Amino acid sequence: MRVRYAETDQMGVAYHAHYLVWCEMARTEHMRQLGVRYRDLEEGRGLRLAVVEAHVRYRAAARYDDLLSIRCWLRDVASRQVTFGYAIDRPQDGRxxxxxxxxxxxxxxxxxxxxxxxxxxxxxxxxxxxxxMSFKCR
Incomplete structure (x- = not known):
């Protein structure tokens, strides 16, 4: 995924809220690979998956035109709640x-x-x- 100009702020850094949008994109694709499509849940079953908690630990700045890798995995699954983990990396420098x-x-x-x-x-x-996996955002 490449950081678009519109996703950056006045400092030339990706605006913090966009990280969650990128994670949503990764989560949607991860679920699709598992054979679970959001659209099928919504239209076929009348279900929605609502984000109730989000933790982000920013480690380095993503800037305009950076090529990023976003990995997504399921951390925990319960009858009503699912928890996902994500790693956003810049492969060019390994950050x-x-x-x-x-x-x-x-x-x-x-x-x-x-x-x-x-x-x-x-x-x-x-x-x-x-x-x-140990996954502390704080």
Whole structure:
């Protein structure tokens, strides 16, 4: 993913909120690879996954035109909540740009917490990090 000019602030650095947008992109693709599409959850099951917690540890500045690598993995899966970890790196110089963690809760069409469908839970639990990597953002 390349940092676009519109994503930078007056200092020429990627604006901090864009990191979460980039993580959303990575999370959506990761779920798609697991066979779980947001669109299917929303349209087919009336479910939404709402971000209830986000932690970002900024380690280095991402600047305009930097090429970034964003890795996403499942850290924990419960009946109503899933937690993802992310690593944003700049391969050109090997720098860690940020580490991120988000937790999402399943909501029904009335915006009430609900359980994830069994098939979704199975696909996600299979892919969850089995060693529960240490991941401190603070």
């Amino acid at each position: 860690s740009i940020a580490v991120v963690q988000t937790s999402l809760v399943a909501l029904n069409s009335s915006h009430v917490p609900t359980t994830l469908p069994e098939v979704v839970l199975q696909r996600m639990q299979t892919a969850a990090d089995p060693v529960r």
